Amino acid sequence: MTTPPTDVATDASALDAAATETAAAPARPERPERAERPARAERPARPGANRPNGQWKVDGTAPLNGNEEWKQVDNGLAVRGRIEEIYSKGGFASIDPTDLHGRFRVWGLYTQRKPGIDGGRTATLEPHELEDEYFMLRVRIDGGQLTTEQLRVIGQISVDFGRDTADLTDRQNVQLHWIRVEDVPEIWRRLEAVGLGTTEACGDVPRVVLGSPVAGIAADELIDPTPQIDAITSRFIGDETLANLPRKFKSAVTGHPSQDVVHEINDVAFVAVEHPELGVGYDLWVGGGLSTAPRLAERLGVWVSPDRVAEAWHGVAQIFRDYGYRRLRNKARLKFLLADWGTEKFRQVLETEYLDSPLPDGPAAPKPLAHGDHVGVHRQKDGRFYVGATPIVGRVSGPTLVKLAELVEAHGSSRLRTTPHQKLVILDIPETQVESLITGLDELGLSARPSLIRRGTIACTGIEFCKLAIVETKAFATAAVLDLERTLDGFDLPHPISLHVNGCPNSCARIQTADIGLKGQLVMNDAGEQVPGYQVHLGGGLATADREEAGLGRTVRGLKVEADGIAEYVERVVKRFLDDRDAVGDETFAEWAHRADEEVLR
Structure with missing residues (x-):
């Protein structure tokens, strides 16, 4: 040793x-x-x-x-x-x-x-x-x-x-x-x-x-x-x-x-x-x-x-x-x-x-068969249920956390978990208490049945508190989620579209492994003025039920969006994906983003 x-x-x-x-x-x-x-x-x-x-x-x-x-x-x-x-x-x-x-x-x-x-x-x-x-x-x-x-x-x-x-x-x-x-x-x-x-x-x-x-x-x-x-x-x-x-x-x-x-x-x-x-x-x-x-x-x-x-x-x-x-x-x-x-x-x-001794050769783990954010209602091995809920882009508050503790206890549990996706998972809920818990979570702004865009969006701290940041993240991402829930309502998204918003190049919000990753920087608007915005990364992701293996997103030269234009851009590119994906209907956004012509992605 x-x-x-x-x-x-x-x-x-x-x-x-x-x-x-x-x-x-x-x-x-x-x-x-x-x-x-x-x-x-x-x-x-x-x-x-x-x-x-x-x-x-x-x-x-x-x-x-x-x-x-x-x-x-x-x-x-x-x-x-x-x-x-x-x-x-x-x-x-x-x-x-x-x-x-x-x-x-x-x-x-x-x-x-x-x-x-x-x-x-x-x-x-x-x-x-x-x-x-x-x-x-x-x-x-x-x-x-x-x-x-x-x-x-x-x-x-x-x-x-x-x-x-x-x-x-x-x-x-x-x-x-x-x-x-x-x-x-x-x-x-x-x-x-x-x-x-x-x-x-x-x-x-x-x-x-x-x-x-x-x-x-x-x-x-x-x-x-x-x-x-x-x-x-x-x-x-x-x-x-x-x-x-x-x-x-x-x-x-x-x-x-x-x-x-x-x-x-x-x-x-x-x-x-x-x-x-x-x-x-x-x-x-x-x-x-x-x-x-x-x-x-x-x-x-x-x-x-x-x-x-x-x-x-x-x-x-x-x-x-x-x-x-x-x-x-x-x-x-x-x-x-x-x-x-x-x-x-x-x-x-x-x-x-x-090490004290060598390690034996081993096989690779198989492809995941389910999403790993654990959002929704799932049966535990003991017959009770766990419920995964999402705030918008990880933003909660002290009073919300205190009320959440009270809500969970009122439904017969004393355990919960945080996730690597800015989510919460409530454990040990009796079946008869599940719907009541979900109602209570909704009242706290924590959705167990979120839209796919809310489910897939995360954001780093941003310029509000971070000394490295160039652009605000939480507020712009929240506004985009709320807009997209209206404009994409009724569209049949085949899976959650991951939208990751980062305030600087350091990728705390994992922009290179998102369907749509936004890297904060100053951009030029139509009037020739420098304004907060983002460089766009497309088609990244980690191995999931929808993706065979992890891969990094692509960038398109000159493709940037202004900070208050996130929803407009995402709506446009997601609708193009839905119109353009393979006739078989099982192409993922990441697969499409890597094969699509640059002009389609703008």
Whole structure:
């Protein structure tokens, strides 16, 4: 087994990589003395490499940029003590800049965007000019598993400290806004009292582990992945040896045949599969990710028994830590290492350097036979029902979450789940209570029988709160959904049309894997003025019941839409699809979008 390098620490992000230790207000925390930058050791020449990539096992651990340097100075996990003892008492002005722009993220805290700064200034202002003195707080929810007690606590935190804000993310978390540093210790106290937290919810660390929203209750699941997710999180979240990875590390585990955790775009993912000789285990995928350089994950071709999932996960995480590229932030995701190594070498290194024994060869999981968003009414293995409901683009509120907890309890349940599709799934509902629950959900703006366009639309945070955003997302996407529900009413859509709206190029809303993906940017209107808008991606998607395998969308040169013209464009292109699809009638939107002439897509 590999002994981890000794210089391990914490977290950061591309936007704030250049943050410097500038003068701060009184009550500056006492911190370790800043070590002089270590001299870079002589390295042997490597064929084809002009400069080292910052791979710890190849180039040594000397930091090759300012970001890596401050990450080694102080462990991001340790900043919690300063938040509790110094910053919460001294207020925003007392926060050390490097803690603010880097280490806070390990505890799920990002400064949010100052209101009134338009998207044209996103790339021209420094982080401190863009940020407000309030935080986005990300509540980590591994596997999306919640009790009504936990949901009520999150909702009440939103009411008491977050101006009623709450968003369901496509990583199964809940995000709150308008959080003051003074209130963070009390928020942590409330969350941890019910078994929740924000540890490593953000940063260059192992992020939340996605899990099947119907784990343990679906009648058709192959295996309940909850024990595997628990093994990973209990052993490795908060582990200092994994608290300084090259960049974020995203994980997913599912035992459901719908493959409901978007495994193709995670750094590491385990998908249930039945081996003809060894039984049910997991197919291991590595190296997926989107952002500005999208790449789909690849199978390593191994079968992982349930009792070895945590070991295999840890091995992949250590490969990323030890061999991942650290010199350039835009090349520091696992997908770039896999692209250079290939799956054969990756498997060899994993098995020979990080695992106790090799993994057996294994088959691929079959094509999904159902959609993985779990919207609607479904029978559980115990005879009760689960009900999947969707808000519009993940936007809820603190009062809504509190009322939802009360509604679920009134219908005989205490469990629910978040999903990787900005949805909610209510568990354990008696058959006689299903219709009453659906009525109550509708009153909260959560539809269990949504239109296909509402069901398929997600949106990132956008310029309302995000410092990276160029364009608003939630409001424009919501308006588009409501318009499209009127204009497309009566049209026979063959399947949900996925519409993903993102406020910048970073693809938090997964624009390259949507039927219609919109990437925020400034565009020119007919009057020659710069206005908020989106570049259009068409025909992307992950493997579903309607799609054989995952694929990235195409772009058409010059195809952009203004932000207030989403509904008009989507209506036009969807109607063309319905008119033009194969006479057989089973062509998907993605298939059509990839074969259609460019002019038809405009």
